[in-house]
Amino acid sequence: MSRLAERFRQLKRDGRRALIPYITAGDPHPDLTVTLMHALVDAGADVVEVGVPFSDPIGDGPVIQLACERALAHGTGIRDVLAMVARFREKDAETPVVLMGYMNPVEIMGYQGFARAAADAGVDGVLIVDLPPEEMGELSGCLADSDLDPIFLVAPTTTEQRMRTICDHARGFVYYVSLKGVTGSGTLDMDSVGERVNRIHSMTGLPVGVGFGIDSAEKAAAMGRVADAVVVGSALVKQIEAHAHDHQAVVREVSGLLRSMRKALDAEAAPQTA
Amino acid sequence: MSNSNAVQDAVDYSRFPDAEGHFGPYGGRFVPETLMAPLAELTEAYLRYRNDPDFLAEFDRDCADFVGRPSPLYLAERWTKKVGGAEIWLKREDLNHTGAHKINNTIGQALLASRMGKTRLIAETGAGQHGVASATIAARLGLECVVYMGAEDIQRQAPNVYRMRLLGAKVVPVTSGTRTLKDALNEAMRDWVTNVDDTFYIIGTVAGPHPYPMMVRDFQSIIGREARQQILEKTGALPDALVACVGGGSNAIGLFHPFLNDAEVAMYGVEAGGFGIESGKHAAPLCAGKPGVLHGNRTYLMEDENGQIIGTHSVSAGLDYPGVGPEHSWLKDIRRACYVSVTDDEAMDAFHKLTRSEGIIPALETAHALAYAEKLAAELGPGKRIIVNLSGRGDKDINTVATREGIEL
Numbered sequence: 218m219s220r221l222a223e224r225f226r227q228l229k230r231d232g233r234r235a236l237i238p239y240i241t242a243g244d245p246h247p248d249l250t251v252t253l254m255h256a257l258v259d260a261g262a263d264v265v266e267v268g269v270p271f272s273d274p275i276g277d278g279p280v281i282q283l284a285c286e287r288a289l290a291h292g293t294g295i296r297d298v299l300a301m302v303a304r305f306r307e308k309d310a311e312t313p314v315v316l317m318g319y320m321n322p323v324e325i326m327g328y329q330g331f332a333r334a335a336a337d338a339g340v341d342g343v344l345i346v347d348l349p350p351e352e353m354g355e356l357s358g359c360l361a362d363s364d365l366d367p368i369f370l371v372a373p374t375t376t377e378q379r380m381r382t383i384c385d386h387a388r389g390f391v392y393y394v395s396l397k398g399v400t401g402s403g404t405l406d407m408d409s410v411g412e413r414v415n416r417i418h419s420m421t422g423l424p425v426g427v428g429f430g431i432d433s434a435e436k437a438a439a440m441g442r443v444a445d446a447v448v449v450g451s452a453l454v455k456q457i458e459a460h461a462h463d464h465q466a467v468v469r470e471v472s473g474l475l476r477s478m479r480k481a482l483d484a485e486a487a488p489q490t491a
Numbered sequence: 492m493s494n495s496n497a498v499q500d501a502v503d504y505s506r507f508p509d510a511e512g513h514f515g516p517y518g519g520r521f522v523p524e525t526l527m528a529p530l531a532e533l534t535e536a537y538l539r540y541r542n543d544p545d546f547l548a549e550f551d552r553d554c555a556d557f558v559g560r561p562s563p564l565y566l567a568e569r570w571t572k573k574v575g576g577a578e579i580w581l582k583r584e585d586l587n588h589t590g591a592h593k594i595n596n597t598i599g600q601a602l603l604a605s606r607m608g609k610t611r612l613i614a615e616t617g618a619g620q621h622g623v624a625s626a627t628i629a630a631r632l633g634l635e636c637v638v639y640m641g642a643e644d645i646q647r648q649a650p651n652v653y654r655m656r657l658l659g660a661k662v663v664p665v666t667s668g669t670r671t672l673k674d675a676l677n678e679a680m681r682d683w684v685t686n687v688d689d690t691f692y693i694i695g696t697v698a699g700p701h702p703y704p705m706m707v708r709d710f711q712s713i714i715g716r717e718a719r720q721q722i723l724e725k726t727g728a729l730p731d732a733l734v735a736c737v738g739g740g741s742n743a744i745g746l747f748h749p750f751l752n753d754a755e756v757a758m759y760g761v762e763a764g765g766f767g768i769e770s771g772k773h774a775a776p777l778c779a780g781k782p783g784v785l786h787g788n789r790t791y792l793m794e795d796e797n798g799q800i801i802g803t804h805s806v807s808a809g810l811d812y813p814g815v816g817p818e819h820s821w822l823k824d825i826r827r828a829c830y831v832s833v834t835d836d837e838a839m840d841a842f843h844k845l846t847r848s849e850g851i852i853p854a855l856e857t858a859h860a861l862a863y864a865e866k867l868a869a870e871l872g873p874g875k876r877i878i879v880n881l882s883g884r885g886d887k888d889i890n891t892v893a894t895r896e897g898i899e900l
Binding site for chain 2: 233260270271272273274275276277278279282284289292295319320321322323324325326346347348351352358369371372373374376377379380383394397399402425
C-alpha cells in the first residue's frame, strides 16, 4: 500500500480529516525547506505538498508566483527539490510527500528519469498542474512503474464525463479546486463545494481533498465537514513572504497558522461519517 | 540550403492537427483543469462555425470592408535590382487596418466570441499590435477589452499603449517574471481561469492550447490563400520560396499553410537572433532551443537545464518570446520548413534598406524576414521568385530605431 493510501486509511480509522500544507521548495531559502517540512509535520500535517518552482506558473496567484521567484533566485531546480525530499526522508519515513508543479521541469528530466529519481527520493504523489490525464502519455506508465500516485485536479468547470476520466486515472486522492481561479484567490461557496465533493465520492473510493482559497482555521474547519482532506497553500506562503529574511519567524508563523487549522479541523471532524 | 526543405510527399497538411490538437509530438492541451471545459466549449463552437456560411460571410465582409483586404502582392523592383537575385514580392499586410496581420485573427476570434455570448475580451500583447487589433475589434463590436502587457514592453511601445487606451481597452501592466510577452500570456491565462464564464481569451499567435494554434492559423491563412492566387495571376507560377518572421509564428503560418501541399515551394521562418545565437541573447527557440511544455502546448522552447523558461532578447518586442507555435516545431522536425535566424543588426540594416529603396517602413519584426530574404534572393539568383510576408508597418518602431541611432525625437 502506498504511503498516501496508508495515511488516508489511518485517518479514516481515527475519524480525522487530512491537513495538507503546501510550501514552495527553496522559498524563502533552500536551506530552510527541509526544516520547514519537518515543522509542518510537527504542527499537524498529514501529508506535505512541496512545490517545484517554475518560471511560468499559470495556475498560481501572485503569492505563489512570488514564492517561485524567491526560490528561483536561489536557483532551486527540480533535482534540488528531490534532494530536499530525500533529506526529509532521512528523519521521516511515514509522512507522504506530494510534489506539485508544472510539466516542463518534468519534461527536461525525461519521464522515466524523473519518476525513478522521485521514487528514490521518497516522493509518494505527483500533481502536475498543467497536465490533464489526456496528455499523460508515457508518463502514466513511468509513474506507475515507480509506485508514484498521479494526483489530478477537478475544477468547478469539470464536466461529469471528465470527472469520471479523472477519477479513473487518479491515485492517492482527488484534489477538488474549490473556486474558479488561481491559487489563493476568491471566495468559497461551501454549498457547491459540498455538492461537487459528493459527486466525486460517488465516482471513486479515493479520498477527496479540497484546496485553493482556504486561508483561515474557520474555512479549514468548514471544508473538513465536506472533504477528506484540506489543502492550504497561499495562506502559509504569505507568512513565508512576510518573514522571508527571518527563518526562525518563518518556522514559527507557518507552524502557528497550521496548528490553528489542525485544531479547528479536529474539533469539527470528531464524529466520523461515511 | 534548399536541400533542407526535403519534400514530404506523403503528408497531407490539411489534416493536422489531430482531434486533440497534436501536430506530431507537438501542440496538445497542457492547462490547469479549470480551462479544460472552456477549451472544449471553444473547440466545439469553432468547429461548428468554421464551416458556417453566415460566419464565413461575416468574416469575409469584415476582412474586405473593415480591414481592406485583399492586401496587395507587390513586386519590390528597386530592392530586387539592388540585391541582384531572385524577384522579391511583398505581401502587404502592413496595409491592413491597424497596420499588421494581427487584425485578421482578432476579427475571427471576436466574431466567434460574440456568437458564443461572451461579453468580455482579454488579450496579451508584446509589441502591442495584437493588443491594438483586439482593442479595435472590441470597440467595433462594443465589447469590454482587457489587454495584458509586460511592464517592459509598455515602456518600449508607448504609442501602441495609448492607442489601445484610446480605443477603450484597459491595459494592465504585468510585472511578474521577465515583464515581457510570456508573462503577459501567463497573466491572461490566469484572468481566463478566474473569469471563464463571460470571458473570451483572444490569443494573438499560433501558440497556446488546442484549438488556438489551429484556429489562429485558419484565420491567418487568408494571407497565404490570397498570396497564392495573386502570384499565380501575376506570374502564372508558384513562388520558389516563402519567407516570414517567426515570434509565435502567426504571420508565417498564415502565409505558409496554403502552400504546404505545394512541395516545390520552399519555406523559411526567420527567428530573432538578437545579439547572435552564440551570445545566448536571442529569441530563437527553433534554431537554438529544445522541445518542452509552455503556455498550454508542447513546442520548442528556450529553457535552462532545470526546465525554467529563460529570458529572451530581441530588438523587436513582437519576436521577444521563448516559445513558438507547435505547428512550426513540427514543420521543422519533418523538414517541410526551414528555420533560420537574423540578428538585431541585420534586421536594422534591412529596415533601412527597404525604407529607402521601396518607400515602405517595415515593422522591426518584419525586418527580420526582409534581412533573410535579401540573403536568399542573392543565393537563389535571377529567374526565381520569393514572397516575403510584410507582416506589419514600422511606425510603432520609429522611437526604437531613433534611440538606437542616438537620435532624440
